[in-house]
Amino acid sequence: xxxxxxxxxxxxxxxxxxxxxxxxxxxxxxxxxxxxxxxxxxxxxxxxxxxxxxxxxxxxxxxxxxxxxxxxxxxxxxxxxxxxxxxxxxxxxxxxxxxxxxxxxxxxxxxxxxxxxxxxxxxxxxxxxxxxxxxxxxxxxxxxxxxxxxxxxxxxxxxxxxxxxxxxxxxxxxxxxxxxxxxxxxxxxxxxxxxxxxxxxxxxxxxxxxxxxxx
Amino acid sequence: xxxxxxxxxxxxxxxxxxxxxxxxxxxxxxxxxxxxxxxxxxxxxxxxxxxxxxxxxxxxxxxxxxxxxxxxxxxxxxxxxxxxxxxxxxxxxxxxxxxxxxxxxxxxxxxxxxxxxxxxxxxxxxxxxxxxxxxxxxxxxxxxxxxxxxxxxxxxxxxxxxxxxxxxxxxxxxxxxxxxxxxxxxxxxxxxxxxxxxxxxxxxxxxxxxxxxxxxxxxxxxxxxxxxxxxxxxxxxxxxxxxxxxxxxxxxxxxxxxxxxxxxxxxxxxxxxxxxxxxxxxxxxxxx
Numbered sequence: 130x131x132x133x134x135x136x137x138x139x140x141x142x143x144x145x146x147x148x149x150x151x152x153x154x155x156x157x158x159x160x161x162x163x164x165x166x167x168x169x170x171x172x173x174x175x176x177x178x179x180x181x182x183x184x185x186x187x188x189x190x191x192x193x194x195x196x197x198x199x200x201x202x203x204x205x206x207x208x209x210x211x212x213x214x215x216x217x218x219x220x221x222x223x224x225x226x227x228x229x230x231x232x233x234x235x236x237x238x239x240x241x242x243x244x245x246x247x248x249x250x251x252x253x254x255x256x257x258x259x260x261x262x263x264x265x266x267x268x269x270x271x272x273x274x275x276x277x278x279x280x281x282x283x284x285x286x287x288x289x290x291x292x293x294x295x296x297x298x299x300x301x302x303x304x305x306x307x308x309x310x311x312x313x314x315x316x317x318x319x320x321x322x323x324x325x326x327x328x329x330x331x332x333x334x335x336x337x338x339x340x341x342x343x344x
Numbered sequence: 345x346x347x348x349x350x351x352x353x354x355x356x357x358x359x360x361x362x363x364x365x366x367x368x369x370x371x372x373x374x375x376x377x378x379x380x381x382x383x384x385x386x387x388x389x390x391x392x393x394x395x396x397x398x399x400x401x402x403x404x405x406x407x408x409x410x411x412x413x414x415x416x417x418x419x420x421x422x423x424x425x426x427x428x429x430x431x432x433x434x435x436x437x438x439x440x441x442x443x444x445x446x447x448x449x450x451x452x453x454x455x456x457x458x459x460x461x462x463x464x465x466x467x468x469x470x471x472x473x474x475x476x477x478x479x480x481x482x483x484x485x486x487x488x489x490x491x492x493x494x495x496x497x498x499x500x501x502x503x504x505x506x507x508x509x510x511x512x513x514x515x516x517x518x519x520x521x522x523x524x525x526x527x528x529x530x531x532x533x534x535x536x537x538x539x540x541x542x543x544x545x546x547x548x549x550x551x552x553x554x555x556x557x558x559x560x561x562x563x564x565x566x567x568x569x570x571x572x573x574x575x576x577x578x579x580x581x582x583x584x585x586x587x588x589x590x591x592x593x594x595x596x597x598x599x600x601x602x603x604x605x606x607x608x609x610x611x612x613x614x615x616x617x618x619x620x621x622x623x624x625x626x627x628x629x630x631x632x
Binding site for chain 2: 161163164166170174177179182195196200260263267304317318321322324
């Protein structure tokens with residue numbers, strides 16, 4: 130998982146001391162270095178937070194899931210296999226923690242005021258009303274999807290990871306990720322179509338449509 | 345498929361993902377060429393992707409980050425004595441991260457030889473190896489504290505730690521060994537090597553119990569330790585009057601003791617690792 134479209138802002142600040150790779154940090158952690166794991170957490174917490182928040186749609190649940198995931202990663206660092214990137218491994222643990230929570234609280238009905246409250250906590254900046262509204266609607270729309278489709282869409286469409294990276298995280302074939310994304314998007318069309326008119330997306334998507342249509 | 349029959353969104357989404365077999369894909373494309381509603385649906389699908397990718401992803405709130413640090417610290421506590429995470433995770437790094445007086449954190453230790461860190465097992469897992477003690481015996485000498493040192497340390501009585509830190513820390517980016525004043529020739533600290541394994545509880549009590557009275561056998565110290573003392577001196581605003589080489593929660597550490605308020609018997613204790621990295625939040629303790 131080396132090419133997210135936009136690195137988190139913290140990554141730039143840490144570029145100066147990012148000479149140590151994640152894998153080295155993990156090795157140091159296993160060897161007893163008390164700071165190595167904190168550094169891993171610092172590097173990746175924003176992305177893990179974004180994944181959990183979008184997958185669960187609830188800040189409190191997301192906080193619990195990310196915490197569980199980091200503690201779990203801390204414990205099972207020794208089981209990390211070098212063939213995957215550390216970030217892939219971390220994403221996997223976070224996504225699994227989210228899926229576990231979703232299964233346990235399956236189809237929990239969400240009250241509107243709860244959603245509003247959650248969205249307010251997510252984006253406390255007051256002058257981004259439109260953005261917040263979209264964010265809220267997207268969160269509530271995602272909740273209507275089955276967990277596996279939601280997880281795939283969060284990784285691919287929201288986080289911008291490649292289908293292959295998402296497949297590694299979810300431990301399913303790439304084709305499965307594609308089909309979960311396809312089915313998820315199909316379900317979201319009627320729910321989110323009104324958002325399209327608000328932005329300048331129609332032109333972009335028509336071009337995309339034309340491209341597909343013409344092969 | 346033409347006329348008034350249309351493809352459903354799922355088929356169109358599968359077309360977009362390249363999931364349809366060649367024959368079906370061709371059929372759907374031919375239909376799309378003449379069917380505006382299906383073209384619209386395809387555009388709607390692409391719009392969903394756009395909406396999802398345009399949704400902002402906020403950074404982790406500080407409260408959640410701190411919560412995670414605390415959970416990991418608790419985890420480290422429960423693992424004490426085991427193979428992983430012997431020392432409390434420093435949540436205070438995060439608390440103070442954005443503070444204006446916070447200087448650049450200590451660089452991470454140099455990478456160590458793989459053989460010391462762990463071995464790769466037959467199944468590909470990395471098996472930890474007990475860290476090897478690295479301290480050179482040459483540096484383990486004792487130093488007699490000249491009477492003058494106590495005077496130097498006593499001169500800063502009453503100054504609070506925060507104030508002195510703000511005055512002495514020149515801001516991020518400064519390279520401590522190069523830009524900070526060197527420890528004056530005359531200001532010596534008492535160096536002991538108790539090899540005591542300090543715990544947080546011990547570091548809140550009487551330090552004299554562990555470090556012991558000054559003894560008379562003095563000699564040279566390692567320049568590495570001196571450099572570290574210089575760094576801490578600049579950071580704290582005063583020189584430590586006692587440095588003890590021992591352990592903190594099982595990890596090699598130097599315990600540096602600074603006077604905070606000598607008449608009140610209050611000292612500030614910094615715990616640093618072999619690479620001069622702070623391994624514990626500085627805390628107050630008693631001297632006697």
